[in-house]
Amino acid sequence: MRKLGVLIGINLRALLSALRLGSSKKSKATGIGALLLLGVLAVYIAGVYSFTFALQLSSIGLLEYLIPMMAIMGCLMSVVMTVQAASGFIFSGRDTDLMLSLPVSAFSVMLSRITALYIENLAFIGLFMLTSGVAGAINGLGGLGYYLSLVVGTLMLTFLTTMLTMVISFVAAFITSRFPHHSVFSTILYFAFFLLVMIGAFQVSNVGNLLMTNQTGFDRLLNGALLPFGLLKNGLEGNLLSLVLLAIVSVVPFLLLVWIFSSRYKQVLSALASRIVRNNYRLGALSARSQFSALFTREIKRYFGSSIYLFNTGFGAVLLIAGAIYGAFMHSKAQTYIQLMGGMEVVIPIAAIVLGFIVATIDTTCISISMEGKTFWIIKEAPVQPRAYFGAKVLLNLLVSWPATVLSCLILGIAYRAAPLTVAAMTAALLSLGLLIALAGLCINLFFPKMDAPNDTMVVKQSASAFIGVFGGWVSLGLACVGYIPAGKVMSFELYALICAVVFLIGSAALWLWLKKGGIRRLSSI
Amino acid sequence: MLTISHFSKTYSGGKRAVDDLSLTVEAGEMMGFIGHNGAGKTTTLRCVAGILDFTEGEITIDGHSIRTEPVAAKSVTAFLPDNPDLYDFLKGIDYLSFIADIYGIDRVTRKERIGRYGDAFGLTTALGSAIGGYSHGMKQKLALISAFMRAPKLLVLDEPFVGLDPEAAYAVKGFLRELCDKGGAVLFSTHVLEVAEKLCDRIAIIRQGRLIECGNTEAVVGNSNLESVFLELERGSAAEKPEEAEKHA
Numbered sequence: 001m002r003k004l005g006v007l008i009g010i011n012l013r014a015l016l017s018a019l020r021l022g023s024s025k026k027s028k029a030t031g032i033g034a035l036l037l038l039g040v041l042a043v044y045i046a047g048v049y050s051f052t053f054a055l056q057l058s059s060i061g062l063l064e065y066l067i068p069m070m071a072i073m074g075c076l077m078s079v080v081m082t083v084q085a086a087s088g089f090i091f092s093g094r095d096t097d098l099m100l101s102l103p104v105s106a107f108s109v110m111l112s113r114i115t116a117l118y119i120e121n122l123a124f125i126g127l128f129m130l131t132s133g134v135a136g137a138i139n140g141l142g143g144l145g146y147y148l149s150l151v152v153g154t155l156m157l158t159f160l161t162t163m164l165t166m167v168i169s170f171v172a173a174f175i176t177s178r179f180p181h182h183s184v185f186s187t188i189l190y191f192a193f194f195l196l197v198m199i200g201a202f203q204v205s206n207v208g209n210l211l212m213t214n215q216t217g218f219d220r221l222l223n224g225a226l227l228p229f230g231l232l233k234n235g236l237e238g239n240l241l242s243l244v245l246l247a248i249v250s251v252v253p254f255l256l257l258v259w260i261f262s263s264r265y266k267q268v269l270s271a272l273a274s275r276i277v278r279n280n281y282r283l284g285a286l287s288a289r290s291q292f293s294a295l296f297t298r299e300i301k302r303y304f305g306s307s308i309y310l311f312n313t314g315f316g317a318v319l320l321i322a323g324a325i326y327g328a329f330m331h332s333k334a335q336t337y338i339q340l341m342g343g344m345e346v347v348i349p350i351a352a353i354v355l356g357f358i359v360a361t362i363d364t365t366c367i368s369i370s371m372e373g374k375t376f377w378i379i380k381e382a383p384v385q386p387r388a389y390f391g392a393k394v395l396l397n398l399l400v401s402w403p404a405t406v407l408s409c410l411i412l413g414i415a416y417r418a419a420p421l422t423v424a425a426m427t428a429a430l431l432s433l434g435l436l437i438a439l440a441g442l443c444i445n446l447f448f449p450k451m452d453a454p455n456d457t458m459v460v461k462q463s464a465s466a467f468i469g470v471f472g473g474w475v476s477l478g479l480a481c482v483g484y485i486p487a488g489k490v491m492s493f494e495l496y497a498l499i500c501a502v503v504f505l506i507g508s509a510a511l512w513l514w515l516k517k518g519g520i521r522r523l524s525s526i
Numbered sequence: 527m528l529t530i531s532h533f534s535k536t537y538s539g540g541k542r543a544v545d546d547l548s549l550t551v552e553a554g555e556m557m558g559f560i561g562h563n564g565a566g567k568t569t570t571l572r573c574v575a576g577i578l579d580f581t582e583g584e585i586t587i588d589g590h591s592i593r594t595e596p597v598a599a600k601s602v603t604a605f606l607p608d609n610p611d612l613y614d615f616l617k618g619i620d621y622l623s624f625i626a627d628i629y630g631i632d633r634v635t636r637k638e639r640i641g642r643y644g645d646a647f648g649l650t651t652a653l654g655s656a657i658g659g660y661s662h663g664m665k666q667k668l669a670l671i672s673a674f675m676r677a678p679k680l681l682v683l684d685e686p687f688v689g690l691d692p693e694a695a696y697a698v699k700g701f702l703r704e705l706c707d708k709g710g711a712v713l714f715s716t717h718v719l720e721v722a723e724k725l726c727d728r729i730a731i732i733r734q735g736r737l738i739e740c741g742n743t744e745a746v747v748g749n750s751n752l753e754s755v756f757l758e759l760e761r762g763s764a765a766e767k768p769e770e771a772e773k774h775a
Contacts, residue, residue, distance in 0.1 A: 281654030283644070286623060286637050294627030298613070305615025374611035380577040382628045383600035524596075525579050 003104050007112035037467050042074075042127040049073060050135035058139050062211055066136050067129075067236055068222065068229040071153060074128035075161045078121045079168070080197055086117055086169040091269065100266065110262035114162060121165070122158045129154045141236070149235035152243045156250035160228055163254050166261070168193065187307040191318060194311075291384065295392035302371060303364065303396060306456045309371060313460075316361035317404035323358070324408035328415035348418060349484060349493050352426050355408060356477045359434050362401040366441030366469025368393045369526070370450040370459045376526070386520040390442060397438035405430045425497035429480075432504035437473045439511040444468050446515075446522040476504075527553045527680050527711035528574065533583030534735075535569050543569040545735040546583070551680070551728075556702060556712040558722035558743075560756060561732035567715040568608065570732070571684050574713070575605035587680050601629070604678035608685040608715075610669035614658035618649065618668050621657060625672045636675065643671040646697045663689045670694075674701050681705060683714035687721060699725055723752040731759055 050070050057063045090113050099109045133150045172189045211218055222230030228249055234242035289297065303310055327334070338347050372379060379389065406427060413423035448465040450458070460466060480500050487496050528551040535544040544566040551557045561567050572578040574585055576592045576599065585592045590599040613621055619640070626636040644650035647667040657665065666689045673681060681702070687695050702712050702725065716722050722729060722743075729746045731739040739746060739759055747755055 278655050279651040281619065281651050283619075283637065283641050283650055283653070286619075286626075286633050286640070288623075288631070288633045288636070289627045291628055291630070294624050298616075298624055301620070302613070302615055375613055377572075377575075377577050377605075377607055377610075378612070378625075381575040381600060381603070381605040382625070383597045384628060385597060 004108050004112060007099075007104065007108055008115045011112050011116035037471065038124065039127055042077075042124050043131050045077065046070065046074065046128040046131035047135070050132040054135045054139040057211070060212055062215070063136070063139060063141060064233065064237060065211060065218070066139075066141070067132060067150070067153070068226075068233045070132035070135075071129065071157055071229055071232055072226065074125050074132070075157055075164075076197060077128070078124045078158075078161050079165050080194065081124060082117065082121055083165050083169050083193070086165045090114070090117065090166065091170065100269075105262070106265045107259065107262040110265050111258050114166065114258055117165065118158060118162045121161050122155070125158050125161060126154050143238070145238035145240070146236050148240075149232060149243060152246065153232040153235065156246050157228060157232070159250040159254040163257050166257065170261070187310045187314075191311065191315070194315065195322075292388045292392060295384065295388055296395055299368070299392050299396040300399075303400075306371070306460075308456050308460045309364070309367070312466075313362060313364045313367075314400055316358045317400050319358050320355065320404040320408040321411075323354075324411040324415075328411050331415045334416075344416065344418065345493070347416075348422060348426070349488070351412060352429065352493075352497065353477065353481055355405070355426075355430055356433055356480070357474065359401055359405055359430050360437055360473030360477055361470055362397070362404075362434065363437050363441045363469040363473060364397045364400060365393050365438050366444050366465050367459050367463060368396070368442070369445040369523075370453065370463055370465060371456065373451055373453060373459070376451055386523055387516060389523070390515050390519060393442055394435075394438045397441065398434060401434040401438070402431055405434055419494075421494050425494040425501070428501040429497040429504070432501040432508065433473075433477065433480075435508045436476060436504040436511070437469075439508050439515070440472055440476075441465075441469045442515065443511055443519065444472065446519055446526070449526050451526065476507075527551055527555075527588055528713060529584075529586045530570070530574070531584050533570070533573065533580065533585060535566075535573055535578065535580045535582070543735055544573075544732075547732070547735070547737050548583075549730050549737060549740055551711045551713050553679070553709050553711055554706050555727045556706050556725060557714075557728045557730060558726035559713060559715040559730050559732065560717075560719065560722060560752075561715075562760070565732045566735040567732055568684055571605070571682050571713070571715060572607075574682050575603065576600050577605070602679040604673035604676045604681050606669050606673050606681075606683040606686055608688065609662075610665055612657050612660075612665055612668060614656065617656055618653035618660070621668060622653070622672055622675065626675065629676050631675065639675040639677075640671065643674050643701070646701070647671060647694050663691060663694070666690055667694055670698060674705070677708075677710075678705075679710055681710060681712045681714075683712070685716060686714055687716065687718055719752045719756060723747060731756060733760060 050066065053069060054063065054066050057066050090110075100106065102109075129150055133147075136146070172193075219230075222233060228246055231242040231246040231249070235246060303314075338344060341347055341350075369376075409423055409427040409430065412418070413420075413426075445465045448463070448468065450463040450465065453459045453463065480503075483500075484493075484496055487499075530550070531548045533544060533547045534542065536542045547566070547570060549557075559567050559571070569578065573580050574587070574592065576596050580593070587599040588602045590602075592599045613624075616624065622640050623636070626640075631639070640653075641650065644653060647670065649664060649667045649671065652660070652664065657668065660668065666686075670686070673683070686698060690698065699721075702714075706712055706727075726743050728741060729739070729743050729752065730737060731746075739755075743752075746752070
């Protein structure tokens with residue numbers, strides 16, 4: 001038991017170390033900042049949805065459904081946020097060989113890793129459920145059973161969430177390891193999974209209507225496929241036996257899964273790690289490229305060689321195009337909403353904000369130096385001009401964000417018959433925002449590099465630079481939005497968008513100038 | 527070819543890894559760099575290669591300062607770390623092409639050199655596979671091919687024989703000598719003292735960041751062997767400066 005405790009401690013530290021919770025003040029500050037950001041995100045999302053639903057549901061007398069609904073949402077979000085991390089942490093941790101060579105059972109190793117993952121999930125779901133519980137209490141829910149069920153429900157549902165996370169990440173890792181281009185295949189799988197989750201998330205807003213029109217169907221779901229959430233609902237209504245049942249249906253399958261995985265852990269890891277080295281290569285004619293071209297090609301190959309890197313920074317580009325196509329197809333249906341909102345004059349700025357919000361998520365540069373990891377020595381010892389090195393990284397970011405930005409603006413502009421000047425101004429603002437984000441990301445990564453991460457997942461999902469990069473982009477966009485409130489009264493959207501484009505370009509130029517001097521100094525100090 | 531003068535390196539935690547080290551490696555010369563674990567060998571080699579930054583002293587390669595003219599200095603240098611982490615997402619041949627592009631090696635020359643060194647290390651037929659699937663030894667060989675392929679004026683190697691099979695180790699020794707015969711310079715660290723004694727023209731011994739011996743191999747070894755000399759020097763140095771040893775510890 002003591003050994004298990006030590007293993008859990010080590011694995012938790014491995015998870016937390018990705019957030020730079022080191023010994024120095026700077027490390028602690030960035031790590032705590034990243035954790036706080038996660039916490040704020042959980043509280044914000046839970047707060048917005050739970051208070052909105054509470055109002056909707058109490059008006060139709062169905063408030064008792066609030067907590068089960070929020071629990072479903074919280075668990076799904078937690079799966080989304082940890083599924084890729086789980087894949088890297090459980091199935092490809094660099095310390096796996098060391099762990100398995102220790103005089104402890106594979107069961108203990110697996111259990112300790114899953115427990116660490118459980119604690120990470122618990123932190124998110126706990127905050128999510130706490131906020132939802134407050135929303136329920138303010139709107140009239142309460143009593144000992146209510147609070148007890150909240151606590152027990154949070155603890156038990158986290159077991160199920162962790163289990164689901166593990167199964168999805170394992171299936172993805174196992175299937176993709178069987179394919180030659182496994183990174184691309186893995187990315188496609190994750191894209192499909194996330195699209196399903198997003199479709200589900202869009203349906204959440206209709207849940208009030210769904211409950212009103214088909215309460216029996218929803219109850220059937222809670223007593224069937226979503227039984228744990230149904231048991232939680234019964235527990236909230238004071239049925240303590242349901243809570244016991246909830247504990248059983250959560251913990252027993254969890255332990256069973258841990259046992260199944262641990263009994264096959266070594267075989268699973270061997271299967272995932274196996275690579276075939278063929279001995280049939282014949283040296284033929286070789287091509288030569290310029291230094292910049294070689295650096296850029298390397299960036300592209302690294303990008304497509306890491307599914308988590310590709311997925312997390314490329315999802316925005318897919319979303320831009322998919323969203324624009326969906327918007328174009330929904331053109332006739334959307335007309336009613338457009339009129340209700342006040343016509344195209346109001347809708348176009350909102351569309352620009354939404355597109356800008358997505359463009360800000362396409363930030364490859366904020367982690368691209370960290371992605372060099374232990375191979376960084378190759379660049380450091382090579383006679384590479386820092387400008388070419390930075391340029392290749394920025395160009396990759398633009399290659400991902402710019403075509404998708406132009407396409408989405410054109411598709412939406414044509415479908416909704418926007419004036420050419422409007423489309424051009426919006427496109428210019430978004431392209432310059434993309435450039436600013438690419439350059440700012442590089443600067444951020446120079447200040448917060450994470451070169452010692454055991455795998456790509458920790459760099460992409462949990463490094464301070466990744467958080468700051470994306471949220472920094474949103475802050476820039478937010479400032480532009482705030483500026484439009486007074487400016488929109490005295491100038492057209494087109495003029496404001498062009499002014500934003502100029503401001504973003506000036507910001508980009510300033511960042512590039514800094515990169516050429518301060519950036520080179522930072523690079524040599526890493 | 528390589529001049530290190532009054533070079534010191536202190537890490538951010540305050541640990542002084544190298545203290546006032548000066549040495550030169552002439553063209554056509556092979557120098558062995560010897561010392562205990564943690565003596566400062568790797569730190570020195572990484573600073574020579576431009577991987578680590580430093581503030582005290584000067585390092586010049588072929589007349590170019592690694593600090594103020596890093597690109598010019600690195601253009602004539604090749605470095606091999608003790609544990610070469612390479613790009614797992616590339617095939618072996620793609621990695622070599624990448625290095626060749628960075629160093630501006632033309633198509634014909636790169637093909638000839640990759641073929642020559644690849645065959646010598648028995649790696650040519652595996653170059654079409656992803657590096658992620660290579661063993662440690664194969665990665666070491668690939669890194670060696672990428673270093674020799676550049677025909678550098680200065681070759682810096684950190685424990686180059688670790689993980690190599692006897693055939694590859696023999697080939698490396700031959701290529702190192704050939705490089706020196708053509709006017710290149712080699713600086714390498716090793717714990718295999720027999721290899722250093724047989725292969726090197728000069729030997730430098732470092733202890734706790736300070737150079738305690740440097741000279742021609744024959745002069746350093748004398749009638750004894752390098753192992754005995756090294757151990758004697760280590761003991762002597764520790765006895766002479768006990769307070770300093772404590773300070774470093």
